Amino acid sequence: MDNDQELSVRALKVQGIFNQFDHNKDGFLNRNEMASLVIAVNPRVKFSKNQIEAILDEVFRTYGEFIEGSRGLSFEGLLRTYDDGAGDVDRDFEALGLNLPEKPPPPKASPTSEPTASMVKPSSSIANETIGQVSRRLSRVPEWAKSANNGIQFEGTWRLIEDLEHILKRQDTKIEGKRKQREDKKGAGLNGLGSTDWEDGTEQGEGAGVRRGEGELGTDLGLFKKELQELRDKVGKVHTPDEAFDGHMAMGKSLFERRWYEDALVSFQLAVQLKPQDVRAHFLVGNAFYSLGDFVEARTSYQKALEAGEENAQEWEGILPQVHVNLGIALEGEGMLLCACDHYREAAILNPRHYRALKLLGSALYGLGEYRAAQKCLEEALVLKPDYADAHCDLGSALHSLHDVEQAISEFQKAIDLNPNHVDALYNLGGLLKDSLRYERAAEMYQKVIQLKPRDWRAQLNRAVSLLGAGEQEEAKKAFKEAFRMTNRLDIYDAIKHLKQRKSINAFAANAEQSATGRRTIVHEPSFTLVDRTKFRQANNDTTPREYLACALVIRKFQKHTRLNTCDINTLSAVVDKSGYLRVNDKTGAPPSQNEKMVRKAELEKLLPGLLKNLNPDTFQSAVRAINERILSILDRTGSGRVDVGMFFAVLAPLCGGPVEKRKRLVFDILRRRVSHPKEGVAPNADVKLYIKSLRAIYLPTQGASELAEIHGEDDKVQVSYPEFKNMFDDPNWGFGILLTLVKLEQGDRIRHDGVTCGACDYVIIGSRFKETTKKFNLCSTCYSEGKVPANVKLDEYVFKEYSTELGATWDRFNFFGSSKQSNAQA
DSSP, rough: OOOHHHHHHHHHHHHHHHHOTTOOSSSOOOOHHHHHHHHHTTTTTOOHHHHHHHHHHHHHHHTTTOOGGOOOEEEHHHHHHHHHHOOHHHHHHHTTTTTOOOOOOOOOOOOOSSOOOOOOOOOOTTGGGGGGTTTGGGGGGGGGGGGOOOOOOOOOHHHHHHHHHHHHHHHHHHHHHHHHHHHHHHSOOOOOTTOOOOOSSSGGGGOOOOOOOOHGGGGGGHHHHHHHHHHHHHHHSSSOOOOHHHHHHHHHHHHTTTTTTHHHHHHHHHHHOOTTHHHHHHHHHHHHHHHHTTTHHHHHHHHHHHHHHHHTTTTTTTHHHHHHHHHHHHOOOOOEEEHHHHHHHHHHHHHHTTTHHHHHHHHHHHHHOOHHHHHHHHHHHHOOOOOOHHHHHHHHHHHHHTTTTHHHOOOOOOOOHOOOOOHHHHHHHHHHHHHHHHHHHHHHHHHHHHHHHHHHHHHHHHHHHHHHHOHHHHHHHHHHHHHHHHOOOHHHHHHHHHHHHHHHHHHHHOOEETTTTTTOOOOOOOOOEOOOOGGEEESSTTSSSSHHHHHHHHHHHHHHTTTGSEEEEEHHHHHHHHHTTTTTTTTOOOOHHHHHEEEEHHHHHHHHGGTSSOOOHHHHHHHHHIIIIIHHHHOOOSSSSSEEHHHHHHHHHHSSSHHHHHHHHHHHHHHHHTSSOOOTTTEEEHHHHHHHHHHHHHHHHOOOOHHHHHHEEEETTOOEEEEHHHHHHHTTSSOTTTHHHHHHHHHHTTOOEEEEOOTOOOOOOOOOOOTTTOOOEEHHHHHHHHEEEEETTOOEEEEEESSHHHHHHHHHHHHHHHEEEHHHOHH
């Protein structure tokens, strides 16, 4: 029997003795229980009461570090007494008539709900061999090691983590002391958001907390790093690679638990070098990278874990679902929602009871605008775990988007009942109540959010709006000012300035009245009048019709939201070539087959970062959501999850930046390559018709998709030249002639009109301005498209002239003065 086995049996015997006298099962031996033990292991000795008290006083004084108040001596303390020779464990064990327990089978691992370092493949350990759930050396090991699934296999590893825990506790003491010194120097009066404050994790617990590093220890950091390296060197000198692997993994978990993520990463990477095919090691490397905010490297590590698990999926079946979940979380960190959904689905397939995979899938689908599918997934997650507050919150958001207001309120309230400090539920409930005109309750919800997050300027701004709706004029003013003080954002400044100009605050307060339902209804003094579209006329052919402009503004809004206007048409052409869609087969000379043209939406998402460059993850997610709702939902009519990649690129091309001619040329080139043997300079008429029909269905849904075959009557086998394609594309009735108006709006973002304001909304006009020729008032593009005119102007007919630049308006003024002088001279 080797030393490790001897220690294991010795610990088991001490544990058996301890459990025999721990009558109240509190994990400690009080004075009465210790007295019973002393008497029982010495059956031939008759102790007096004073002798027993003296023995107990000596034990409790000598091993005071293992005494916890009146509860008494811990198991670790009893083990230490035998280690120090205070008793003979073998003799005592035999005297009590105890037997060693049988070794229990290793427990199965269950996937955790967080990307933590404790998610490992189960294995036997010293802790697993003890009786009950009391682990060995309870007070000297980290929390993760107390779990039955700690994965520790060697006694040497236990000693290693005990030494490491001692070092880490010493660093914690130093950090706390330095922090207290800084606070003492700063003195009172600082707010609660200083640079030394910690925040535990990110939204919904999917991050792993704030990292520790050089700023925490200062000059002591070097000594700490040296001690860690000495421990790693010690691990490297063990007898077998399995022992070294066990040691590096244990060190990494302890460091990860204390948020020393960079040092944990080093240990996990050393473990990977020893066992490259071990899924656990790659998984924990990914967790460390994720906690450091490096989502790309985290994704790579999780993918390596999946690759390692493919060779023996049955062996790793306990951990693979969680690898998929964490990979999905990392992809969400990069903004890749469609790809994340694929991995959440795979996790739910591998483990149908993985409620968190279902919840995350529902949340991701909600982020993509697929509300019905999100509702279904979230409801399934709640069947498995009814007290899942985050799932109730996200289900409420999905129901809100589906206009099921009362049920959404109920779900938000369930989340708050489960967790009264659930910021997302409080914030979202406030938004729902505000949208439902329940302003007073909405203001209460936002106030609770502010109490939990005092620096949340958005909550403060929404509270101000809710107070306005409730008629609380003075409180609303204070809230607006506070929101502006927090962020100094220009949009808040513009809102306050606009409210002052229009005196909307006074209008809110003066016209608020209590309705029978207890709600306050607000009556605004109108500043504009909506007129029938038949009353709007154009002064000349250069003035854009009102309805036409309205459609172009919707497309322009989508273009700016998705940032497609920042993608140059040459960039799109390069991405198309890189994707292989236009690349002919080297052997046959033919383009990809129809099956190769159809790709999963998640694969398309991987191409989008090449188009929408330099976007942060949140902005990228928002862009993907808009593209999924408007474009992919049309191209994937069957719901198969696959779309024609060429048609997708062709639909994007008109909205990219660059010359209009290049946009059309790229579309034609894509359509030309859709046939098996493309001909130079012509494209199939059927593909052109399908493209324009799809284009109108996506960007002009209110006008409908024209049946081009009925209009032109060409046979589908007819080929279309580029000039013919342009004529079809530019047709305003059944093509996409609105592109020229869209280009005018793109150029208008840089046009100012010397501070001229709109007569309907009072905002400074940017882009084209529309001047009424009789009353001489001006409208912005939005008000003109919506048919708004100043409330004090009433005409039977409104005639507008469009000025794309201020130069045109100046030229008209000169012409007006010139014609007046000429008329006077003739008179």
